[in-house]
Amino acid sequence: MNPRERADVAHVKGQTVISQGDEFIVVGHAEVKAVAQDPDRFSSQVSAYLQIPNGLDGEEHVQARELIDGYLEPTRVLKYLPQFHAAAADCLEAAVEDGHIDDIDGLAVRYAVGAMQGWLQWPQHLTQRLVDWIDANNRARGSGDKEWHGWVAEEFDDIIRIAVEEAPEGSETHLLATQHGLEHAEIVSILRNWTAGDLGSMAKCIAVMAVAFADAPELQQRVRTILGQENQQEPVHPEFDAITNEILRLDNPFVSNRRITTCPVELGGTQIPEGARVHIHWTGANRDPKVFDQGFAPTQHAEDNLVWGTGPHFCPGKTVSLLELRAFWAEVLPRFEVVPVTADGHALQGMRSVDGGWDKAPVRLAAR
Numbered sequence: 001m002n003p004r005e006r007a008d009v010a011h012v013k014g015q016t017v018i019s020q021g022d023e024f025i026v027v028g029h030a031e032v033k034a035v036a037q038d039p040d041r042f043s044s045q046v047s048a049y050l051q052i053p054n055g056l057d058g059e060e061h062v063q064a065r066e067l068i069d070g071y072l073e074p075t076r077v078l079k080y081l082p083q084f085h086a087a088a089a090d091c092l093e094a095a096v097e098d099g100h101i102d103d104i105d106g107l108a109v110r111y112a113v114g115a116m117q118g119w120l121q122w123p124q125h126l127t128q129r130l131v132d133w134i135d136a137n138n139r140a141r142g143s144g145d146k147e148w149h150g151w152v153a154e155e156f157d158d159i160i161r162i163a164v165e166e167a168p169e170g171s172e173t174h175l176l177a178t179q180h181g182l183e184h185a186e187i188v189s190i191l192r193n194w195t196a197g198d199l200g201s202m203a204k205c206i207a208v209m210a211v212a213f214a215d216a217p218e219l220q221q222r223v224r225t226i227l228g229q230e231n232q233q234e235p236v237h238p239e240f241d242a243i244t245n246e247i248l249r250l251d252n253p254f255v256s257n258r259r260i261t262t263c264p265v266e267l268g269g270t271q272i273p274e275g276a277r278v279h280i281h282w283t284g285a286n287r288d289p290k291v292f293d294q295g296f297a298p299t300q301h302a303e304d305n306l307v308w309g310t311g312p313h314f315c316p317g318k319t320v321s322l323l324e325l326r327a328f329w330a331e332v333l334p335r336f337e338v339v340p341v342t343a344d345g346h347a348l349q350g351m352r353s354v355d356g357g358w359d360k361a362p363v364r365l366a367a368r
Contacts, residue, residue, distance in 0.1 A: 002352040003255045007284030008358055011111060016268035021275040024270065025256075027284030029291040031268045031306065035259055035280055037085075037311035039304045042259035042278060044313060052189040053258070054313060061312060067180060068190065071318050074235035077320040081120030084327035087111055092331060099367035100343065101336070105360060106285070108206035109134050115324045120195070121171035122163040129159060134199050141355060159192050198317060204253035204357035205244075205325060211350070212247045214340040214363040215280060218295075219243070224333040227326065242298035243323050248307045250296070252283040252355035336365035 001009070010018055016028025026032050037044045039057050047055050053064035070076070091111045095101045113130045116122070117202050122130075133155055140148045164187060167174035175189050215221035226239050248254075259278045263269070272278065286292070291304050308315040315321075332338075340348055340363055349360030 001354045002354055003281070003283045004287065005231055005354075006252060007281060007287050010284060011289055017211055018274075019270065021044065023279065024267075024272050024286075025279045025281050026267065027281045028268050029285045029288035029306070032280050032282065032285035032306065033310055034267065035278060036306075036309060036313065039312055041262055041265055043262050044257075044259060046277070050144045050185055050189045052186060052193060053316075054193060055162065064190075065312075065316065068193075072320055074319045077323060078233075078235040080119045080320075081327055084115045084324050087114030088328045088331035090114060092335065096365075096367075099309055101365040102367065104210050105203065105358070107365075108203035108210075109199075110329040111206065111328055112202035112323050112324075113201070114238050114259040114325070116199060120173045121162070121168050122173065126159055126162060130199065130262050133159065133190050135201070138355070139197070142248070156192065156196050157188055160188050160195075163191070167226065175216060176222070194317065198321070200259055201253055202321065202324060204353070204367050205248060205321070206328060207358045207361040207363075208251045208253055209244065209247050209325070209329070210363045211340075211358065211361050212251070213338040216296075217275060217337075220333070220338055223329060227330040227333060235319055235323065237322075237326055240326055242302060244322060244325055245305050246301055248300035249286040249292075249301060249305045250355065251309055252286050254307060254309075255283050255356040256281050256314075257309070264316075264362075282309070294339045332365065335368060336367055338363055339366050 002280075010016075010027045016026070016031045018025040019029060025036055031228050043057050044055055044061070045057055049055075053061055053068055056064055088111055091107055091114055095103065095107045095110070096169065101107055109131055113134070114125055115126065116130075117124065133152070134146075134365070137152050140152045143149075167177065173191070176182070176190060182190075213223070223243060224238065226237070242359040257280045261272055261274050261276045261278060263274050266272070285306050292299055293300055293330070294300060308318045342348060342364070343366075348364065350358055351360040351361040
């Protein structure tokens with residue numbers, strides 16, 4: 001059962017917290033907010049490994065976010081929008097065959113890597129290695145193989161080492177590594193946070209949006225129209241961002257984050273002991289029928305939408321992620337229709353991911 005189905009089943013049963021042995025999965029909207037907004041009772045220090053900023057609490061987290069948020073400030077990341085457009089155009093040119101693109105998932109991965117390299121100025125010779133790493137990481141996640149997980153982690157650390165060593169002077173990677181007195185392990189942890197999870201998440205976002213556009217041609221045309229009027233000088237595009245957030249709310253590829261209780265807690269009628277593992281199920285919270293009782297409603301649902309989290313760990317990369325998505329679709333939609341059928345009109349069959357989103361999106365791009 002994929003995360004969306006699991007959450008929907010829980011909501012039908014009236015569950016807000018699912019007990020699973022000594023762990024607890026929180027799917028209710030109110031309960032998820034209660035956990036995410038209360039770092040005193042629900043600590044983020046859940047891993048034995050250094051995780052900056054996600055694994056920090058209190059003043060340590062505040063200081064880390066001050067540093068990181070400076071790099072992700074909207075006007076700062078806006079200057080990379082041309083690189084995001086160029087990465088999308090290059091990926092489309094490389095992937096198109098006889099006027100169409102059948103592998104939207106592969107295209108999305110290539111773009112996620114290209115956009116990230118444009119932002120952080122990682123060397124081009126790492127491109128294929130990063131693409132291969134995303135595939136290995138996705139497969140390792142569901143394997144239960146600790147040795148494979150270890151190799152995947154070591155491989156990405158080695159990629160980061162090369163990226164830092166070869167970072168052009170003045171690039172964001174070079175500035176992070178040289179301007180703050182950070183230890184090597186801290187630099188690696190921050191860059192892992194910016195890249196390792198986000199590469200796969202960006203690709204999943206693109207696939208989710210592609211399916212939404214194929215299922216609703218009028219929505220696809222609306223986005224095509226508004227992006228044709230894009231103002232390149234603004235870090236926020238209110239209508240595109242609202243539509244994107246609502247698409248991702250309905251089929252959230254950012255499934256969960258972990259916490260650990262610092263004291264006994266009562267949550268949604270469930271007693272949770274001190275030291276228990278708690279999983280914030282963002283996908284479930286964003287589909288809670290007690291809060292979201294309409295269908296597709298970007299404006300009405302905006303205030304309650306938790307795609308980018310809430311509380312002190314609210315996603316600092318929201319702006320750069322939305323800019324990357326905006327650039328991708330601004331390049332795709334003038335050139336292609338997103339369709340749910342093969343060239344001869346047969347419906348495409350997709351495969352949902354156990355980690356959220358799609359393993360194989362049931363769409364293709366057909367030249368306009």
